[in-house]
Amino acid sequence: MKHSINLYPLFGAALLCSLVSIGCDKSSSKNSLVPDCEKDAAASTWKAIQGTVLKKYKCVDCHNDTLTEGGLDLRPEVAYNNLVFAKSKTAGYGESYVVFPGDHDFSLLYKKLEAKSLGTALPQDLGEGMPSGGLAGLNADELEAMRLWIRGGAPETGIVEGTPNLL
Helix, strand or coil, X not given: CCCCCCCHHHHHHHHHHHHHCECCCCCCCCCCCCCCCCCCCECCHHHHHHHHHHHHXXXXXXXCCCCEHHHCCCCCCCHHHHHECCECCCCCCCCCECECCCCXXXXXXXXXXXXXXXXXXXXXXXXXXXXXXXXXXXXHHHHHHHHHHHHCCCCCCCCXXXXXXXX
C-alpha cells in the first residue's frame, strides 16, 4: 500500500508567507531599508511602500513637520492621511488630489513620480518630477507598485494584487 502526501496545504502556506513578507529580504541587515523578515515583515502594500519607496528616496527629508515642500508632510505617522484623498496644494493642477484612490492619472503624486522615473514632461507650473535632490527616479517595479496600489484603491491595510513581487 502506497502513501501519498498532499503538498497543496504546504504550497498554500508558502504562498501566504510570501504575501505577508511583501518587500522582505531574509538577508537584510539592521541598516537595510527593507524590513527584517523575522521581526517586521510588511503587513500591507502601504507599509511596503513606506519601507521601500518613501525611505529609499528620502521623501521625509523635504516633506516633514518643519520643511513641508509643497505643503506635504510624509513622516510615517501622518503620511497616509496626507496623501490619500488629500487635496493638492500645487498650483496649476486645478482641483486635484495627491493620491486619488482608483485612478493614478488623477493622482499628482503618481504623475510626479512618473515624470522623474520615465522622463515624461510635467506642465511647467507643476514643478519638477520626484524624487528631487539629485536622486534617480523610481525603478520600473517600484513605479508599477505605486500605480497598482493607487489603482487598487490606495488601501492602508491589506496586500494589493500584483505588488508583492514588485517591492
